Amino acid sequence: MESLGFTAINYISCNEDYRDRFEELFKDRAGLIDNNKGFRNMHVLRPAKPEDDYLIVSYWDSEEDFTAWTQSKSFIDGHKRGFADIKKAKEEGKEPPMKSSFKTYQIITN
Amino acid sequence: MESLGFTAINYISCNEDYRDRFEELFKDRAGLIDNNKGFRNMHVLRPAKPEDDYLIVSYWDSEEDFTAWTQSKSFIDGHKRGFADIKKAKEEGKEPPMKSSFKTYQIITN
Numbered sequence: 001m002e003s004l005g006f007t008a009i010n011y012i013s014c015n016e017d018y019r020d021r022f023e024e025l026f027k028d029r030a031g032l033i034d035n036n037k038g039f040r041n042m043h044v045l046r047p048a049k050p051e052d053d054y055l056i057v058s059y060w061d062s063e064e065d066f067t068a069w070t071q072s073k074s075f076i077d078g079h080k081r082g083f084a085d086i087k088k089a090k091e092e093g094k095e096p097p098m099k100s101s102f103k104t105y106q107i108i109t110n
Numbered sequence: 111m112e113s114l115g116f117t118a119i120n121y122i123s124c125n126e127d128y129r130d131r132f133e134e135l136f137k138d139r140a141g142l143i144d145n146n147k148g149f150r151n152m153h154v155l156r157p158a159k160p161e162d163d164y165l166i167v168s169y170w171d172s173e174e175d176f177t178a179w180t181q182s183k184s185f186i187d188g189h190k191r192g193f194a195d196i197k198k199a200k201e202e203g204k205e206p207p208m209k210s211s212f213k214t215y216q217i218i219t220n
Contacts, residue, residue: 003156007153007155009165023218026218026219027218027219029219041220042219042220043117043169043217043219043220044217044218044219045117045215045216045217045218046113046215046216046217046218047213047214047215048213048214048215048216049213052213055119055215057167059153103157103158103159103162104157104158105155105156105157105158105165106155106156106158107153107154107155107156108133108136108137108154108155108156109136109137109139109152109153109154110151110152110153
């Protein structure tokens with residue numbers, strides 16, 4: 001079956017005391033992803049059960065478009081604050097405030 | 111942070127020999143969900159790694175709209191063929207061809 005588009009989902013396990021900060025990072029997001037070639041739209045999903053992962057879902061025309069974004073300056077710039085939080089925890093010998101697990105998909109039905 | 115909408119994701123673990131049939135069920139879907147109040151859109155996502163789950167993602171105006179759909183005749187009708195496959199396997203003493211795990215989310219950023 002042909003694909004109707006490409007989807008990337010980042011599953012984020014967030015420490016309880018980091019959840020507010022995590023949500024703020026996206027509330028304030030600069031929209032750096034939005035102008036990338038092939039980008040369709042994205043959602044950040046808060047789980048009904050606090051123990052479940054947050055999901056960052058992005059839709060793209062193709063895997064190539066998504067990969068090009070991950071290798072772009074806008075990707076680095078867009079993740080700067082989150083990456084800094086993780087680096088800071090590491091330097092302080094603490095557990096990272098969030099861990100991410102990444103999966104990709106093809107859209108087969110709309 | 112307020113919600114921008116409601117999302118339901120059904121994570122489907124599909125037996126290897128049932129994957130083609132599973133995809134067919136959606137290719138042929140009658141669109142019974144589409145006219146339900148508060149329904150926005152849906153995607154069926156095929157994982158890049160065969161061992162990962164398929165995702166059935168549906169977007170709704172509110173949790174109430176989603177719940178009303180799950181209690182409607184169109185929900186039963188829309189799942190008729192999948193439910194029949196599971197029932198048949200059970201009657202034959204076989205493992206079910208797919209298992210589903212269900213999670214819900216609030217959209218906090220678009």
